[in-house]
Structure formats: structure tokens, C-alpha cells
Amino acid sequence: MSFVSPEFALLCLLFFPTYWSLANHPRAQRCFLIASSYALYATWVPLFAVVLAVYSTVIWALGRWMQRAASARLPVALGLWLAGSFLFSLKYYEFVRETFQAILQHTGFVSLLPVLNWVAPVGVSFFTFQAVSYLVMVGRAPNLARSWPDVLLFLSFWPTLFAGPIWRAEQFFAQTDRQRPARRVGSPRQGWLALYLIALGLVQKVVLASWLSAQVVDPVYKFPDQYASVSLAAAMLGYSMQIFLDFAGYTLIVTGLALLLGYRLPVNFRQPYLARNLSDFWTRWHVSLSSFIRDYIYIPLGGNRLGWGRTQLNVLSGMLVSGLWHGANWTFVVWGLLHGLGVVVQNMAKRWGMPVWPRWAAQILTFVFVSVAWVFFRADSLPQAIQMLQGLWHSPAGFWLSEQLPWWGLLGISGLVFGLSPWALTLQRLSVACLARLGSWGAAVLLALLLFAVLYGAPEGVPNFIYYRF
Template structure:
């Protein structure tokens, strides 16, 4: 069930009043959260819920083993191996099989790896990484192992189950255990902010990102040879805006839902297109993933502790893993490699004494690089991505055809994103304070009007979130 579907709205109308009414009964309330999480997950494929339950039980059992073992090292390594094997076998087996088959055909041999018709559960990359944070937490502090219901709740927490942000076990359970006077788990936290974030996320995803997808991006990527160079550049710009508005919009929605449940979710976006270099970009884009790779992959590999050259190799490895995490396709490998090489080149230039660029120039160059790299992320194959890039200076349809794309809408959305991004937090504080001053009745009417506008200007049907497939 998508978070922008009418069915989900109906679910929320029944769920939240019942959930809040159980605030004085935490165990019952948490049971309701678990049941609702598995129920929502089962609406995709019922078997997914069964897989998640078994997976969560194994993770819990490994935590118990670490708590009572003389040394947690063996169960920790076994758990990390199982989590990695689970993810790799579901998402990457067919990719590896096809790659081996192509390589062996060129040498005259035939691959003997069997074809496996397996569909990876929705959000498997996200809950696998969350399981890793739990296993590492218990491995470091065996006494922190949680009960079976707690682990079930952590891995099935439905605001983040489908597409993140990636929760850290210590942060999640810290909120769950907070019994102080400021404890808000189980009750709505900053309700006006939550509703503002949900409304803004709906506008970003359902209206703006969906319009960019249907009117600018998808037509060009479907038939790139029929569009002029300028139109290809417009589609690249459009996808840069689309993926940001889509994923950041999703994050706003689930952050608002988390606040209504009483949980603070990790910040996942910090206006990434204002970044002045690629390292800065990755502290702003999909922060829960980039920080996970830093803390659980880059630093354990040695981080920056083994010399400059080894540091760059670790950076490149981390970015390649980031690319592969997004999907089993060479397009994601190239995308991750481009970002890794970009960071390495930038580090080398800074080491050689490159002067600091003006802010506007640094931001423009960073955005240009990110947008060109996004071509591989969006394309169905590496040849299609190369065709798009080649068409920028040599398109069969020429350089300019001004009437092919809705330039007015594209430029308006571009102006909104870049014009409002520097003032996002200021506008957020202003809007939340304004809703509070309006009072419940008028603020509710205003939010209802926003919802009606989203329905009116949004596409027919239920639009999918880009990151649901990861």
C-alpha cells in the first residue's frame, strides 16, 4: 500500500485515533504498531510479511546469543554474514549469473549457474541495513540485546519500512525507552510540524515530481533519439529535480507520520543541491545511507587512518557499494564509480592546493556533475545513458526544438527549488507558527484545501515512489 493512496488515508483515519488512545498502555500500543506494520507490508505480497517475521526472529535470536555467549564475535560475524548473504542472494544473484554468462560466452564456456525466479521483498535493502545496526549495537554492548517484540517492531516500523530513512538501533530504542517527563513516544510530537511536513511532501511528490516524470523525463528517456540536444539537457535537469522532489517528498511524509507516532526520524536531506562539492553533497543527500556507509563500511575498512592513498581507495569502495546498494545493474555501478572518482579527484585537487571557488561557481559545478551522473541512475542501460550524454552535442534531431517540452513548467519548478532551498528552514518555522496561530479549525481547513489541490493537480492513479524499488 502506497503512502499516497486513498486506502492509506483511510487507514490513517482509523489507526491514529486508536493508537493515541492507547498511550497509557505502551505494550498494547507497540503491539498495534507491529500488527499494523505487518499488515501494511502484507498488502504488497503476503509472503513478504512472513519473510520479514522469520528474518526478524533470526536477528533477535542472534542478539540473544551474543548476550549470553562468552564472546559476541562469532554470533556477530554470523549475523553480518547472514544479513549480507540474504541481501546479495535476493537482489544480486541474477545480476551475477548474467554477468558470468556473458563473460564465459566470450571464452567459449557456458555458465552452469541456475536461473532463480525470486522477487526481492519491498524495502529489503533498508531493513537489512537496519538489522546490521542492531547486530553491531549488541555486538559492542551485549547487554543491549532487546526482546523479540522490540526487534519485530524495529524492523517492521512502517513509516521507514518501505524506503527509509535507515534507522539506527540505538537511536530507535533510546526513544522507545525514554521515560522522562518529555517522553513523547506514543503521542503526537509537534503535530503542526508533522502536518506541514506531510502536506509539503505530498506537493513535492504527487504534484511536482509526478509532473516532471510524465511531462519531461519519461518521454525523453523513452525515445532519446527523437529529441534535440536542448531537450535532452532539459530531461537531465528534470530528473535531477524529480528524484530530489520524489525522495525528499517521501522523507517529509514519513517524518511527519513518525512525529504523529511520537518518534523522531533521522534527517535524510539537507538541501543537497546547495552543496559546494561532492563530499558536501553526500552530507546532504540520503544522509541515513551515506552515514551508514561511513560508519559501518568506510571506517571499519580503515577510514582515513592508513595514509592518503588508502583513504581514497576506501572512499571509492564506499561509493561503489552505495551504487550497487541501489540495484543490480551496471548503471548503478557506473553511477557509484563516477561519484567515487569525483570525490577522489576533488581530494587530490585540494591536496595540491586548488584555490577555493566562489560559492555560486562551486554549487553550479557540483550540480552539473551530479546531474550528469544521474543520467546513469535513470537510464535502463549503460548504452542508453551514453546515448543521452552523446546527444548533448550530437543529436539526430539537431540542437534546438523549442516546442517539444513544457519549458514554462520546468523552469518554474527549477526556480522554486533553487529559490526556496536556502530559505527552507525559515519558511518551515514561519509556516508552522502560522498554522499554530490559525487554530485547529482554520488550520485544518487550510490543510484540507492543500490536500484537495494535490488531488486535483496530481496524476491519475497512485504514483510510485522511486525508492520503493530499492
């Protein structure tokens, strides 16, 4: 069930009053939250909930083993192997099998690897990385092992279950352990801010991102040979805006929902199109993933401690993992390597003492690079991505506009994104203060009008978030 579906909105009207009424009974409230997480997960495929429960139980048992063992090395190693094998078999096995088979066809041999016809659970990449953070935390300090209900809640927390952000175990449990007389963890935090974030997220995703997808991006990517070069460039710009608004909208919605549950999510989005270089971009885009790869892959590989050349290799390895994490497709491999190579070139320029670009020029160059790389992220295959890029300077449909695209809408949305991004926090503070001054009834009327506007501008059906695929 999507967070932007009418069914989910109706369930929230029943869920939150019940959840808040249990604030003085933490155990009952925790059980209710766990049950709701598994019930929501089961709306996708009931078997997914069973798999998650078994998986979480295994992670909990490994933590208890570490707590009781003389040395945590064996259970940590076993747990990391199991988590990696679980993710690989569900998400990457078929990709490896098909690649291996394609290579063998050129040698006259036949692959004997069996076909595995199963569907990866939604959000498997996210809760697997969270499980890794829990195993590492307990491996370092076995006394931090948690109870079975705690682990169940950590890996199934429904605002972040489907598409993150990726919780660190220590961050999550620091909040669940907070017991303040004035406000327990199960009471809403910053209610006006939560409502503002949810409303803004709905506008960004349901109205703007969905419109870009339907009117600009999908038609061009479906038949790139039928569109002129300028229209291909417009589709690339459109997808840069779409994925920004889609991911920003998702982040705002789940952050607001978590606040209503009494939790503060880790920061996952910091206006990435204001970045001055690729390193800066990755401190702003999907922050929980990039910091996870830094702390659990880049630094264990040696980080920047083993010389400049080894550092660049570690950067490439981390970005390759980032690409593969997003999907089992060569398009994501190329996307990750492009970003890795871009960071390496940036480091080379810094090492050679090349002059620093003006801020505006650096931001434009970074955005252009990111937009070109998004082509591989969006394309269904490498040939389609290459066709899109080749069409920029030589398209069968010509160079200039030969078809109708909603240019004013695309340029208007792009102008909003670039114009308002530097002022996002200021607008947030002013809007929240305005809602607070309006009071409950005034804010309710304003939010109701906004909801009607969202429903009026929304496309037919329930649009899924892009990151639900990962």
C-alpha cells in the same frame, strides 16, 4: 500500499485515533504498531510479511546468543554473513549470474549457475542495513540485546520500512525507552509541524515530481533519439528536479507520520543542491545511507588512517557499495564510481593546493556533475545513458528545439527549488507558527483546501516513490 494513496489516507483516519488512545498502555500500543506494520507490509505481497517476521526472529535469536555467549565474535560474524547472504541472494544473485554468463560466452564455456525466480521484498536493502546496525550494537555491548517484540518493531517500523531513512539501532531504542510523564513515546510530537511536513511532501511528490516525470523526463528517456540536444539537457535537468522533489517529498511525509507516532526520524535530507562539492553533497543527500557506509564500510576498511592513497581507494570502495546498494545494474555501478572518482579528484585538488572556487561557482559545478551522474541513475541501461550523453552534442534530431516540451513549467519548478532551498527552515518555522495561530478549525480548512489542490493537480493513478525500488 503507497503513502500517497487514498486508501492509506483513509486507514490513517482509523489508525491514529486508535493508536493514540493506547498511549497509557505501552505494551498494547507497541503490539498494535507491530501488527499495523506487518499488515501494511502484507498489502504488497503477503509472503513479504512472513519473510520479514522470520528474518527478524533470526536477528533477535542472534542477539540473545551474543548476550549469553562468552564471546560475541561468532554470532556477530554469523549474523553479518547471514544478512549479507540474504541481501545478495534476493537482490544481486541474478545480476552476478547474468554477468558471469555473459563473460563465459566469449570463452566458449556455459555457466552452470541456476536461475532463481524470486522477487526481493520491498525495502530489503533498508531493513538489512538496520539489522546490521543491531548486530553490531549488540556485538559491542551484549547487554543491549532487545526482546523479540522490540526487534520486530525495529525492523518493521512502517514509516521507514519501505524506503528509509536507515535507523541505527541505538537511535531507535533510545526513543522507545524514553518514558516521560508529560509525553510518552506513543503520543504525537509537534503536531503542527507533522501536518506541515506531510502537506508539503504531498505537494512535492504528488504534484511537482509526478508532473516532471510524466511531462518532461519519461518521454525523453523513452525515445532519446527523437529529441534534440537541448531537450535532452532539459530532461536531465528535469530528472534532477524530479528525484529531488520525490525524495524530499517522501522524507517530509514519513518524518511527519513518525512524529504523529511519537518518533523523531534521523535527518536524511539537507537541501543537497546547495552543496559546494561532492563531499558536501553526501552530507546532505540520503544522510542515513552515506553515514552508514562511512561508519560500517569506509572506517572499517581503514578510513583515512592508512595514508592518502589508501584513503582514496576506501572512498571509491564506499561509493561503489553505495551504487550497488541502489540496484543490481551496471548503471548504478557507474553512478557510484562517478561519485567516487569525483570525490577523489576533489581530494587531489585540495592536496595540491588549488584555489577555492567562489561559492556560487562551486555550487553550479557540483550541481552539473550530480545531474550528469543522475543520467546513469535514471537510465535503464548503459547504452541508453551513453546515448543520452552523446546526444547533448550530436543528436539525430538536431541541436535546437524541434518538439514541444513544457519549458515554463520546468523552469518554474527549477526556480522554486533553487530559490526556496536556502530559506526552507525559515519557511517551515513561519508556516508552523501560522498553523498554530489559525487553531484547529482554521488549520483544518487550510489543509483541506491544500488537499483538494493536490488531488486536482495529481496525475491519474498512484505514483510510487523512486526509492521504493531499492
